[in-house]
Amino acid sequence: MNSDPNAGLFITFEGIDGSGKSTQCKLLAEALAKAGRDVVLTREPGGSPGAEDIRRMVLEGDPEKWSAETEILLFTAARRDHMERTIEPALTAGKIVVCDRFADSTRMYQGLSRGDLRATVDRLHEMMIGREPDLTFLIDMDPGIGLSRAKGRQGTEERFEDFGLTLQEKMRAGFLDLADEFPDRFCVLDGNRPVEVVARDVLAHARAKLAASGAAA
Ligand code: ADP
Ligand code: TYD
Numbered sequence: 001m002n003s004d005p006n007a008g009l010f011i012t013f014e015g016i017d018g019s020g021k022s023t024q025c026k027l028l029a030e031a032l033a034k035a036g037r038d039v040v041l042t043r044e045p046g047g048s049p050g051a052e053d054i055r056r057m058v059l060e061g062d063p064e065k066w067s068a069e070t071e072i073l074l075f076t077a078a079r080r081d082h083m084e085r086t087i088e089p090a091l092t093a094g095k096i097v098v099c100d101r102f103a104d105s106t107r108m109y110q111g112l113s114r115g116d117l118r119a120t121v122d123r124l125h126e127m128m129i130g131r132e133p134d135l136t137f138l139i140d141m142d143p144g145i146g147l148s149r150a151k152g153r154q155g156t157e158e159r160f161e162d163f164g165l166t167l168q169e170k171m172r173a174g175f176l177d178l179a180d181e182f183p184d185r186f187c188v189l190d191g192n193r194p195v196e197v198v199a200r201d202v203l204a205h206a207r208a209k210l211a212a213s214g215a216a217a
Pocket of ligand 2: 017
């Protein structure tokens with residue numbers, strides 16, 4: 001895609017369901033905005049009208065509706081629209097984009113949960129998205145605790161939470177492997193601490209990254 005890679009800063013949060021991503025995304029976006037930065041808080045799947053339509057299709061209803069390959073196409077289609085309509089324009093305008101999940105989630109959930117489809121995910125990513133975040137927070141935590149936190153929420157979107165503890169364990173290990181694979185952009189944090197303690201760590205790392213990119217907050 002064709003954004004100026006030097007403009008803005010693209011921050012993503014990853015981790016198993018219930019690890020505290022949404023909570024931390026919001027707190028980081030608020031803290032950066034308070035420091036005077038222009039911030040766009042967004043999420044995947046979703047983050048643009050078309051991608052939110054796809055979100056409803058993939059997260060509600062029968063989880064076996066589509067094959068893993070079809071899901072890769074749907075999540076990537078949603079991401080492409082999100083990139084075109086929301087992320088790229090914001091980055092080009094010099095804004096900070098804080099995004100709850102991104103391509104690493106597809107590498108895990110579609111690439112690992114039903115056989116090894118990682119190469120397919122990566123090929124499609126390269127062809128249709130072609131960009132990684134500048135900074136990715138992995139909120140690591142015990143899968144049992146994550147699952148009970150996720151189950152505590154109300155809602156019709158149950159998709160992967162329904163697959164239970166075994167999948168959560170596999171996803172946790174996979175995310176940690178991914179952090180080893182991309183050490184330059186990953187920052188792994190212990191999510192099993194009070195919200196404000198995790199938030200303090202997140203903000204410190206984000207500020208360091210902003211300072212390194214020449215845009216202190
Ligand atoms: P995710 O987006 O990763 O699924 P959420 O931010 O929605 O996680 O958090 C899941 C649930 O756990 C929410 O009810 C939230 O209030 C709670 N929660 C988030 N972070 C913490 C934390 N550090 N300690 C205890 N509970 C938390
Ligand atoms: P999310 O709303 O972040 O759920 P949670 O707050 O419980 O972590 O994401 C919804 C579900 O979508 C989650 O179970 C993971 C799944 N997902 C994929 O399977 N592939 C993807 O590419 C993305 C972005 C999400």
